[in-house]
Amino acid sequence: MKNLKSTVSVFLISSTLLCSVFSCRKDPAVIPEQEETVPPNGQSTEVRGFYLLNEGNLNMNKASLDYFDFNSGIYRRNIYNETNPEITKGLGDVGNDIGIYGSKLYVVVNVSNKVEVLDAKSGKRIRQIDIANCRYITFHKGRAYVSAYLGVVGDPKAPAGKVSEVDTAALQITREVTVGRQPEEMAVVADKLYVANSGGYSPPDYESTISVIDLSSFTELKRIEVAINLHRLKKDKYGDLYVSSRGDYFDIPSRLFVIDTKDDRVKKVFNTAVSNFCIDQDTAYLYSTEFSYQTGENEVSYKMINVKDETMLDGRFITDGTEYHIKTPQGIVVHPVTKDVFITDAKDYVSPGTLYCFSKEGKKKWQVTTGDIPAHIAFHYY
Amino acid sequence: MTFLFRDPGIYLKKIFWLFIVMAVPVLVSAQDSDDKFKIPLNDSIKAHKLKEVEVKSHRISSTNKSPVPVQVLSGGELKRTSSLSVADAMRYLSGVQLKDYGGIGGLKTINVRSMGTNHTSVFYDGLQLGNAQNGQIDLGKFSLDNIEEITLYNGQRTDLLQPATGVASSASVYLKTLSPRFKTGTKLNAGLNLKAGSFGLINPSALLQYKISDQIYGSLNTSLTNANGKYKFRYTNGTYDTSAIRSNGDVLSNRIEAALYGKLSDEGTWNIKFYNYQSERGLPGATVGNRFDYKYRIWDKNFFIQSSVRHNVNKKYSILINSKYANDRLRYLDPEITNLNGLLENEYHEQELYFSMANSYYLTSFWQIAISTDYRYNTMDANLYRFPHPKRHTVLAALATQLKIKKLDLQLNVLSTSLSDQVQEGAAPGSKQEFNPTFMASWQPFSSDQLRLRGFYKSMFRTPTFNDLYFTQIGNRFLKPEYTRQYDLGITFSKTYDDILLSAISLQADAYYNEVKNKIIAQPGNNIAIWSMRNLGLVHIKGLDLNIKSSWELSKEVSISASMVYTYQKATDANPAPNENYGDQIPYIPVHSGSLLAGADYRRIGLNYSFIYTGERYNQAANNIYNYMQPWYTHDLSAFYKTTLNGNELKLNAEINNLLNQHYDVIANFPMPGRNYRLTLSYKL
Numbered sequence A: 001m002k003n004l005k006s007t008v009s010v011f012l013i014s015s016t017l018l019c020s021v022f023s024c025r026k027d028p029a030v031i032p033e034q035e036e037t038v039p040p041n042g043q044s045t046e047v048r049g050f051y052l053l054n055e056g057n058l059n060m061n062k063a064s065l066d067y068f069d070f071n072s073g074i075y076r077r078n079i080y081n082e083t084n085p086e087i088t089k090g091l092g093d094v095g096n097d098i099g100i101y102g103s104k105l106y107v108v109v110n111v112s113n114k115v116e117v118l119d120a121k122s123g124k125r126i127r128q129i130d131i132a133n134c135r136y137i138t139f140h141k142g143r144a145y146v147s148a149y150l151g152v153v154g155d156p157k158a159p160a161g162k163v164s165e166v167d168t169a170a171l172q173i174t175r176e177v178t179v180g181r182q183p184e185e186m187a188v189v190a191d192k193l194y195v196a197n198s199g200g201y202s203p204p205d206y207e208s209t210i211s212v213i214d215l216s217s218f219t220e221l222k223r224i225e226v227a228i229n230l231h232r233l234k235k236d237k238y239g240d241l242y243v244s245s246r247g248d249y250f251d252i253p254s255r256l257f258v259i260d261t262k263d264d265r266v267k268k269v270f271n272t273a274v275s276n277f278c279i280d281q282d283t284a285y286l287y288s289t290e291f292s293y294q295t296g297e298n299e300v301s302y303k304m305i306n307v308k309d310e311t312m313l314d315g316r317f318i319t320d321g322t323e324y325h326i327k328t329p330q331g332i333v334v335h336p337v338t339k340d341v342f343i344t345d346a347k348d349y350v351s352p353g354t355l356y357c358f359s360k361e362g363k364k365k366w367q368v369t370t371g372d373i374p375a376h377i378a379f380h381y382y
Numbered sequence B: 001m002t003f004l005f006r007d008p009g010i011y012l013k014k015i016f017w018l019f020i021v022m023a024v025p026v027l028v029s030a031q032d033s034d035d036k037f038k039i040p041l042n043d044s045i046k047a048h049k050l051k052e053v054e055v056k057s058h059r060i061s062s063t064n065k066s067p068v069p070v071q072v073l074s075g076g077e078l079k080r081t082s083s084l085s086v087a088d089a090m091r092y093l094s095g096v097q098l099k100d101y102g103g104i105g106g107l108k109t110i111n112v113r114s115m116g117t118n119h120t121s122v123f124y125d126g127l128q129l130g131n132a133q134n135g136q137i138d139l140g141k142f143s144l145d146n147i148e149e150i151t152l153y154n155g156q157r158t159d160l161l162q163p164a165t166g167v168a169s170s171a172s173v174y175l176k177t178l179s180p181r182f183k184t185g186t187k188l189n190a191g192l193n194l195k196a197g198s199f200g201l202i203n204p205s206a207l208l209q210y211k212i213s214d215q216i217y218g219s220l221n222t223s224l225t226n227a228n229g230k231y232k233f234r235y236t237n238g239t240y241d242t243s244a245i246r247s248n249g250d251v252l253s254n255r256i257e258a259a260l261y262g263k264l265s266d267e268g269t270w271n272i273k274f275y276n277y278q279s280e281r282g283l284p285g286a287t288v289g290n291r292f293d294y295k296y297r298i299w300d301k302n303f304f305i306q307s308s309v310r311h312n313v314n315k316k317y318s319i320l321i322n323s324k325y326a327n328d329r330l331r332y333l334d335p336e337i338t339n340l341n342g343l344l345e346n347e348y349h350e351q352e353l354y355f356s357m358a359n360s361y362y363l364t365s366f367w368q369i370a371i372s373t374d375y376r377y378n379t380m381d382a383n384l385y386r387f388p389h390p391k392r393h394t395v396l397a398a399l400a401t402q403l404k405i406k407k408l409d410l411q412l413n414v415l416s417t418s419l420s421d422q423v424q425e426g427a428a429p430g431s432k433q434e435f436n437p438t439f440m441a442s443w444q445p446f447s448s449d450q451l452r453l454r455g456f457y458k459s460m461f462r463t464p465t466f467n468d469l470y471f472t473q474i475g476n477r478f479l480k481p482e483y484t485r486q487y488d489l490g491i492t493f494s495k496t497y498d499d500i501l502l503s504a505i506s507l508q509a510d511a512y513y514n515e516v517k518n519k520i521i522a523q524p525g526n527n528i529a530i531w532s533m534r535n536l537g538l539v540h541i542k543g544l545d546l547n548i549k550s551s552w553e554l555s556k557e558v559s560i561s562a563s564m565v566y567t568y569q570k571a572t573d574a575n576p577a578p579n580e581n582y583g584d585q586i587p588y589i590p591v592h593s594g595s596l597l598a599g600a601d602y603r604r605i606g607l608n609y610s611f612i613y614t615g616e617r618y619n620q621a622a623n624n625i626y627n628y629m630q631p632w633y634t635h636d637l638s639a640f641y642k643t644t645l646n647g648n649e650l651k652l653n654a655e656i657n658n659l660l661n662q663h664y665d666v667i668a669n670f671p672m673p674g675r676n677y678r679l680t681l682s683y684k685l
Helices: A002-021 B008-032 B043-065 B075-080 B086-090 B466-470
Strands: A034-037 A047-054 A064-069 A074-077 A095-101 A104-109 A114-119 A125-130 A134-140 A143-148 A162-167 A172-178 A183-189 A192-197 A209-214 A219-225 A230-235 A240-245 A255-260 A265-270 A276-280 A283-291 A298-306 A311-313 A329-334 A341-345 A352-358 A364-372 A374-381 B070-074 B096-100 B108-112 B120-124 B147-154 B171-177 B188-197 B201-211 B216-227 B232-236 B241-245 B251-263 B269-282 B297-312 B317-339 B342-364 B367-382 B391-405 B408-422 B432-443 B451-462 B482-496 B502-524 B531-553 B558-573 B592-602 B605-614 B632-645 B648-657 B665-667 B676-684
Touching (some): A047 A095, A047 A364, A064 A364, A074 A364, A095 A134, A095 A374, A104 A134, A114 A134, A134 A183, A143 A183, A172 A219, A192 A219, A192 A230, A219 A265, A240 A276, A276 A329, A341 A374, A352 A374, A364 A374, B043 B070, B043 B482, B043 B502, B075 B147, B075 B558, B075 B605, B086 B096, B086 B108, B086 B171
Parallel strands (some): A183 A230, A329 A374, B120 B171
Antiparallel strands (some): A034 A074, A047 A064, A047 A374, A064 A074, A104 A114, A134 A143, A162 A172, A192 A209, A240 A255, A255 A265, A276 A283, A283 A298, A298 A311, A341 A352, A352 A364, B096 B108, B147 B171, B188 B201, B188 B676, B201 B216, B216 B251, B232 B241, B251 B269, B297 B317, B342 B367, B367 B391, B432 B451, B451 B482, B482 B502, B531 B558, B592 B605, B605 B632, B632 B648
């Protein structure tokens, strides 16, 4: 009997133990916002702050929006859900681009097949525009242009992509135009829309062109032959386009090309790899992350180009050694007034990232923790 | 939709107390009046019970005497788990986390003691199921209708006479199919089974066993599974409350297995087995904002033939020879991607050839040695851009020895692994050679054999898979193997009783510490679409597994079995700085998890209750609020009724699973089914 008692007590004690360690489900709650204070600007400009879009890893539904206020120095993390708690599953999966036009903020969410239109001041959702496999957005004369990897989804004979035109007042798709395969970034110069085509769904048969769209007829005028697998496309103030080719990741390296929009020809090639860049006035700020099949490691580099003379600059925009802490640069912008450089670090893609702010001398001013895969920033003006 | 109970916590506690309260009066009465159980039992029942007790006590002793933790689910207990697939049943074992993408067709893999899915091998009737492509076995594809027993070994199986692959992983699952047993005078067994229920499930299966001669038995088993995979799921944050139907989870699969079993004159055995599985499935995607429906499809064609011969040369020397050929094809269609060739369609073809010879020899009555050598050849082809069509040769050799001195059982083995890959494109990563030791001990400290202490140390590794190494643009040929080191100390207790209510109890408790080094992790490369595999992770795992099993004889007609499993795992990211997630619990591993299984049989009726609990988890590396996942727990109930039809047994089993209709995700954004039902009709000829 003694044995019985002891075994029973073991059973009872274990059961009680289980009870006490088992915690139960909490009531469902809105994903909360978090706040952090970083040193404010100290200089009052017409820029109120910026929105930062965190892409979130595929399938995780973790696209998120952060907001930074230059005046107060308050960095608000993950603001979408508290502002819009009624939206099922929030901002969605894999945020891919962000832009502010007029009083509205546009967020392109790739896997969620939508462009969210928010009030730029409050972050409150105004409308959702459904565009399957949407990638990037740009604006011109009251219209937004959104690139999408496929014009028609599910048609085996339709590998081409498209650009949708959205009326920014009515928030409706007005027109669509077929472009090259898997279009990426766009820019408008002289009422013409330039679209970088990648062809990323059919390696090694990448696209190698920029589609030129006439905005009045919304038809493709021509294609400019550049190089394979185009991605980034930005304009400078001299009527030139800077477009990056990703290469094929094996034998053909990544390169940066300059297109003169007066004759729509390639006028210069920079033999430098480029993952992303931004142009502010006469300077382009570049970084590149290249996986080396020789070493099995990522190699990161930072460079500057003078876009007026189209020459590589010797100077650096990070001068204090912080670059060694940045594992995976994912986004870059320059403050239009203070010339501070903002770089995001996505690290391993599955951890919260870091946003770094550098002074124009290249010294780190501050850093802050972001959401997962911080990548796209839009300045918010007063 | 509303919850039945406002605060599930209160209900949870009630269930526990109910469970305990149910047990207490039984125990009290047992102590008061032992006498009434001394009434002689009806002979046939008695014989039956005796047999059962024998089986039980044998089982208890083998698991409790093992120097490594062993958990067995078999027969009635397996049925009590209300499981459709092997994967569902594995949730009742301690130290196991099931990765479940939901539904009948969703991928289901297991992770033993947080070391990662690739560190667990799955053996089907003694031979390993291979997957050189990604090293993971989808246990959801293995239906339970012809599985007799599932055994999980931490470390390795302890039989000395086994293939070298048997010691070549950090944990092993053995699936044993129904082997033919004939009543005296009968030559034929046949059974028909029909399952139907939620998700549009219809699952007929048939079994035929024939005694060709006294030495040779044949067996044929086939099943068909058809389901639309639809179920309701719900997501809410308190403000939005969205319910929808899970789509694209349909499955149509069939399985045919044929086997011949033979006995040799020297008490040796042989068998040859043929297995064929085909399926077409929808692949449900992540339910994310604005997108719940996907159109991915997958076709599987798996086929293998395997044979095994065990020959006892003399009383001291035995040989085990195994061979296998496997051919696996997989076709994947993503209609949402169009490339220049049309819709994205990938085809993968894997083949494996395997041969093993194991020898064991008794040097003395207490000292045994064994040597086994395995050779495996894997190939993989795929219609992928720049795919290198790898071929891999693996030679394994294991040297093992066992000393059984009175109360002490010591085992030591060393495994040598030689590996070389050939590729059609690019540089091959070269050949690899590893040596890995394992040490195991079990000790009975007292004269009674009820209590034993045990422990093991095992160092092992897993080779990078073909995907890790060669997947276009992701694969990284610089990868090193991923190493594990396991330390385990445990105590086991078991006792059977003849004259009281409690007829048997067994307890296993193990504390362990594991290290996973060079963990292979996907890391971002040039852009989000292109990742690369790296040896980056270092994980430290401190754990505790607790198993209690008990059987009760309430009266000569009422028997109860109850078991409980608890797992504690602190599995932390131990990568040195700079690492913001240092010390955080690794993704998808709960600190606390456990299960309860209870069943009562009365005459022709049986009732079963099971409960599974998984504590809070994080779905990514950082333990922050955005990665937090709620605990989940499900209650399953089932009942059966047995009768006879034309003198043959007919059994009807009804299940209600996830009784409280809890909506939860095992993997973030892959919702699991709410309350669901299943009916099973089985007829034995």
